[in-house]
Amino acid sequence: MTDRFALVPASYVYLLRDGAGGTEVLLQRRGPVPYMPGHWAAAAAGHVEPGETAYDAARREALEELGITDVALEFVLTMQRSQFGPAVEERVDWFFTARSWNGDPRIVEPEKAASLGWFALDALPEPMVPHEAHALAHLTSGVGYLTFGWDARPTGGGPLGTVEAGSPETKGGKR
Template sequence: MIERFVVVPASYVFLLRPGTGDGDEVLLQLRQNTGYMDAHWAAAAAGHVERGETAYDAAAREAREEIGVDVDDLSFVTSMQRTRHAELVDERIDFFFTCRAWTGEPRIVEPAKCAGMDWFPLDALPERVVPHERFVLDRLGTGVESYTTFGF
């Protein structure tokens, strides 16, 4: 019997607010103790989609669990099929959302996994951002395709 490969789904939420200049700012967290891209900035809320859960539901749940906010309105940005071509990892399907309205004040809820949280202008992101997330962030507001690939 041929074994099928496994695709791992995840949802990402980029909280956006008007910046002090012309563009928007995005809330990012500094990863630590996760075993993946530690010491890199990443979406403030992200995680795997659980069995029986939609990508939208996962995004809302992750926002509550990781930054303590209830998202009022999620806007779908793109889905990304990705892999790390040279390494043996599961293939991934990621769903990216933005949110401009939420209830609660974003805060670090999981300090063991998050070394910091800050707002950054979209046109002045920190140097170390998780690469596939930066791919999406660099294209926000420029008409990013509804389906993208990364790592092939």
């Protein structure tokens, strides 16, 4: 019998606003944390806990990490990603955007986040968490399913119409 892999679910919240040069996204620079310290990432994100929906997790993370409530979430896309290592490396991520919320976003967990900043979607800061840069590149593309990590395998990613990181469709960031 083949062992089944473990699937680790997470939700991401990208707060958006209209800026002088177009749509801007609120990002956090990760602090001294084990995964990608110093990289820019969603201002609010985290694992879906047992008994939670992806929406519940997104709202909880927005409150825990940014101190905001009543987040008007809009589902944008799902990403399936892998590093083809230990079972824990198989993941599914739900990405949401919001243009409306109550409260002023702030760093609530200073031990995890070094700073917050608004950035134009077409001028993201460096370094970015790689799979999040891939998601942000497709945030407004209408693609509902992305893969990340399958481009290293000879057989490639998903069915026709899906977009894999590193594929010709993603060169230059936009499809």
